[in-house]
Amino acid sequence: MMPAARRLLFCAVIAGAPSGAPSPAHAACYEIIGCTDGDRYRQADLARFSCQILAEIRNGIFAENGYCFRKLKWQRQFGNKGCRFTQVSAVPLSRIERANVGAIRRAERLKGCAAD
Numbered sequence: 001m002m003p004a005a006r007r008l009l010f011c012a013v014i015a016g017a018p019s020g021a022p023s024p025a026h027a028a029c030y031e032i033i034g035c036t037d038g039d040r041y042r043q044a045d046l047a048r049f050s051c052q053i054l055a056e057i058r059n060g061i062f063a064e065n066g067y068c069f070r071k072l073k074w075q076r077q078f079g080n081k082g083c084r085f086t087q088v089s090a091v092p093l094s095r096i097e098r099a100n101v102g103a104i105r106r107a108e109r110l111k112g113c114a115a116d
Contacts, residue, residue, distance in 0.1 A: 026064050028057070036061050037096055041103045043110075051113035058104040059116075065091045071116075 027037040033045045036057070046054065059067075059074050068083035069075045085091045093101065 028060050028064065030057070033057075036064065036100060037094055039100075040096060041100045043103060043107060046103060046107035047110070049107070051108060051111055051116075054104050054108050054111070054113065055116045058101055058108075061093070061097050061101055062088065062091055065093055065097070067091045 027035045029035040032048065033039065033041050049057075056077070059069070059078065063069070063074075063078035063083075066082065066084040067088065068080050068086045069078060070086075
């Protein structure tokens with residue numbers, strides 16, 4: 001089940017790839033910051049979120065692109081069904097997704113979030 005804080009932010013999941021596509025094409029979209037694969041996240045917007053929400057959004061980007069989670073917490077939230085990559089560095093992210101992960105990591109550092 002999605003945490004209440006995330007449920008409030010979450011708008012829609014967009015399935016955009018035709019069947020047989022090489023990668024899962026699901027992008028999460030949020031009211032305040034936009035879609036993970038189409039909108040560049042701004043630090044001012046990200047600063048409004050808790051460490052937990054930032055980690056959920058960041059890990060959601062990796063889940064959308066086939067990352068296999070090692071931590072039980074993230075396996076429970078996103079699952080590992082159909083995952084293909086065991087190294088974060090091997091996950092194929094678009095430019096926007098890569099920029100968004102970087103922006104989220106900066107926001108997490110600025111907030112002093114624990115490594116997750």
